[in-house]
Amino acid sequence: MDIHIFRDHDALDEHAANIITQQLLSVPESVLGMATGSTPIGLYNKLTEKHAAGQISFRQAFTFNLDEYVGLEKSHSQSYYEYMQKHLFRHIDIPTEHIRFPNGMAEDLEQECQRYNKMLAEQPIDVQLLGLGHNGHIGFNEPDEELVQETHVVQLEPSTRQANARFFESMDEVPTHAITMGVGSILKAKHILLIVKGEDKADIVYQALKGPITTQCPASLLQTHPRLTVFLDEQAGRRLQ
Numbered sequence: 001m002d003i004h005i006f007r008d009h010d011a012l013d014e015h016a017a018n019i020i021t022q023q024l025l026s027v028p029e030s031v032l033g034m035a036t037g038s039t040p041i042g043l044y045n046k047l048t049e050k051h052a053a054g055q056i057s058f059r060q061a062f063t064f065n066l067d068e069y070v071g072l073e074k075s076h077s078q079s080y081y082e083y084m085q086k087h088l089f090r091h092i093d094i095p096t097e098h099i100r101f102p103n104g105m106a107e108d109l110e111q112e113c114q115r116y117n118k119m120l121a122e123q124p125i126d127v128q129l130l131g132l133g134h135n136g137h138i139g140f141n142e143p144d145e146e147l148v149q150e151t152h153v154v155q156l157e158p159s160t161r162q163a164n165a166r167f168f169e170s171m172d173e174v175p176t177h178a179i180t181m182g183v184g185s186i187l188k189a190k191h192i193l194l195i196v197k198g199e200d201k202a203d204i205v206y207q208a209l210k211g212p213i214t215t216q217c218p219a220s221l222l223q224t225h226p227r228l229t230v231f232l233d234e235q236a237g238r239r240l241q
């Protein structure tokens with residue numbers, strides 16, 4: 001595990017963007033695993049800038065997103081599809097047909113999970129970007145007695161819905177379920193880049209990286225990955241210093 005603690009967000013985002021840039025420069029047809037949440041927005045801005053400056057192209061790249069809410073249209077302002085369009089995809093040259101997303105509006109959600117798993121099996125992820133939930137979730141793999149390996153439908157924890165309620169008009173509008181890649185699918189990525197920012201994540205960062213490996217903190221399973229890079233700001237990394 002390779003942990004870096006950055007003084008400011010700009011440096012953290014720049015270094016994270018450099019990892020993606022280097023990956024695409026060495027393998028233009030790389031498969032990138034994307035994450036949502038507030039944490040990677042700065043990184044996506046950097047990638048947009050690098051693309052505008054002609055330093056990076058996504059023309060041959062492919063992306064898989066970790067998760068999507070169940071029951072939100074793609075065009076809904078809070079769907080993760082729309083998040084990715086807004087923060088990255090609309091600003092870069094990735095072909096639409098190279099963008100992989102779970103469809104949270106699928107009539108048969110089980111079949112949709114199988115479709116996603118099949119695509120993941122065919123195109124292994126080179127670099128998987130991850131954020132961290134306050135309860136240790138990655139993607140939408142919530143703490144539980146058992147974790148599911150592959151893509152599946154999850155019921156969101158009240159605390160996760162609460163944390164994401166700030167993006168919706170009211171708590172009632174926050175979806176109750178999501179489709180998420182499983183922890184097994186995440187761990188299959190060749191390189192994982194975990195980014196965490198903020199004092200409110202300091203305890204969970206410590207538990208995830210230094211605590212016992214337990215399904216009660218899904219991110220702790222990342223400790224078993226052979227190539228895990230962790231980028232933290234000083235606040236999130238406070239307990240590691």
Ligand SMILES: N[C@@H]1[C@@H](O)[C@H](O)[C@@H](COP(=O)(O)O)O[C@@H]1O
Nearest residue numbers: 036037038039131132133139140
């Ligand atoms: N499904 C996403 C996660 O992938 C993300 O890591 C988490 C943290 O979000 P934030 O970066 O806003 O704290 O939010 C959501 O629950």
